[in-house]
Amino acid sequence: MQVPATFEYERADSVTHALELLERYGPEARVVAGGHSLIPMMKLRLAQPEALIDINGLAAELGRITVEGGELAIGALVRHAELLESTTATDPFPIFRDAERVIADPIVRNRGTVGGSLCQGDPSEDLSAVFAALHATAVIQGQGGTRTVPVRQFHEGPYETAVGPGQLLIQLRVPVTLGTGSAYEKVERRVGDWPVAAAGAVLTVEDGVITRAGIGLTAVGAAHFCAPEAEEHLTGRPPGAEAFAEAGRIAAEHCAPSADQRGPADYKRHLAAELTRRALATAAGRI
Ligand SMILES: Cc1cc2nc3c(=O)[nH]c(=O)nc-3n(C[C@H](O)[C@H](O)[C@H](O)COP(=O)(O)OP(=O)(O)OC[C@H]3O[C@@H](n4cnc5c(N)ncnc54)[C@H](O)[C@@H]3O)c2cc1C
Incomplete structure (x- = not known):
């Protein structure tokens, strides 16, 4: 049986308390939310934090989904299952429903969090592509205050994010715009x-022309989980099959997929083009 190395455990009772605990234990402390990524890594000794700061008691501050000032605000502690069931989020942005239905299984979705998913920074993570497509903003808090970071700058590399030592991801914010459609397409080997x-x-x-396009890609080596060249191709054009196929081609061209147990690189590149095309067509149909 794999067991983690020993660690201190603290349960935070507010965001302020969590930040104090992070400062007290220093850079070797880690936040634990759902624990679905961190605990397996600890069991494998790929992560050996000296202290775990449990933020599961912070639902009142970090577990809400609201619309504030024209933006959808999703707290970092929102569980995958809560996002899936939130019509506040999925009515304006059905992309959340599409993606959450196929993230892991109900056990993981009941416990795993939006913030944990993004902070884990796995290059195959689904919500990173979703929030990149939505041009979302991440709100990060430390002892010195809060700052916002475009999600497209949040991931600094595989398993590396803009959240520094002693800081917490607090919230994701998505601008709510009229005339918007969204969708997510995923190929997985098994459910x-x-x-x-x-x-x-x-x-x-607007007026029959695409005024803003967002394309997010995951597991195919797309820089920052997005496809700006394909978005540029679409902007100013009327939505249509030809434009979507070309955007898919451009998106795939700028990916750098790696061959692994899930498939060869050329197959993944093919999927990047085809799934982008399909997601665009579905998004346009939902406007
Ligand atoms: C069997 C299985 C299948 C899965 N399938 C998929 C899948 O298909 N698609 C997919 O995208 N994901 C998948 N996942 C990943 C799953 O979605 C994530 O493990 C989970 O959502 C991560 O969230 P968590 O709350 O469990 O994070 P944790 O494991 O608690 O934390 C992960 C990391 O984030 C940090 N962290 C957490 N919250 C914060 C915060 N608010 N501020 C700063 N740092 C924070 C932690 O310190 C840790 O480094 C799967 C996981 C499992 C176990």
Whole structure:
């Protein structure tokens, strides 16, 4: 049986308390939310934090989904299952429903959190592509105050994020715009598995022309989980099959997939193009 190395355990009762505990225990302390990524890593000794700061008691501060000032605000402690069931989130952005239905299984979704998913920074993580497609903003808090970071700058590399030592991811914010449609397409080897490849699309159309496009990609080596060149191709064009196929081609061209147990690189590149095309078509149909 694999067991983690010994560690101190503290349960935070507020965000302020969690930040104090992080400062007290220093850079070797780690936050634990759902624990679905961190605990397996600790059991394998890939992570050996000296202290775990449990933030599961902070639902009042970090577990809400609201609309504030024209933005959808999703707390970092919102569970996957809560996001899946939240019509506040899924009515304006069905991309959340598409993605959450195929993230892991109900056991993981009942416990795993939005913040934990993003902070884990796994290159195959689904919500990173979703929030990249949505041009979302991450709110990070430390002892010195809060700052916002575009989600497209949040991931600094595999398993590396903009959340520094002593800081917490607090919230994700998504601008709510009229005339927007969204969708997510994923290929997985079996139900509940990580993606072989997946693509999210968000389109805003005004007067028959795409005024804003968002494309998110995961598991295919897309820099910062997005496809800006394909978005640029779409902006200013009317939505349509030809434009979507070309955007998929451009998105795939800028990916750098790696061959692994989930498939060869050329298959993943093919999926990047095809899933982008399908997500765009579904998003346009939902406007
Ligand atoms: C069997 C299985 C299948 C899975 N399948 C998928 C899948 O198909 N697609 C997918 O995208 N994911 C998948 N996952 C990953 C799952 O979604 C994540 O493990 C989970 O959501 C991470 O969230 P958590 O709350 O459990 O994070 P934790 O494990 O608690 O934390 C993960 C990391 O984030 C840090 N952290 C957590 N919250 C914060 C915060 N608020 N501020 C700063 N740092 C924080 C922790 O310190 C840790 O480093 C799967 C996981 C399992 C176990």
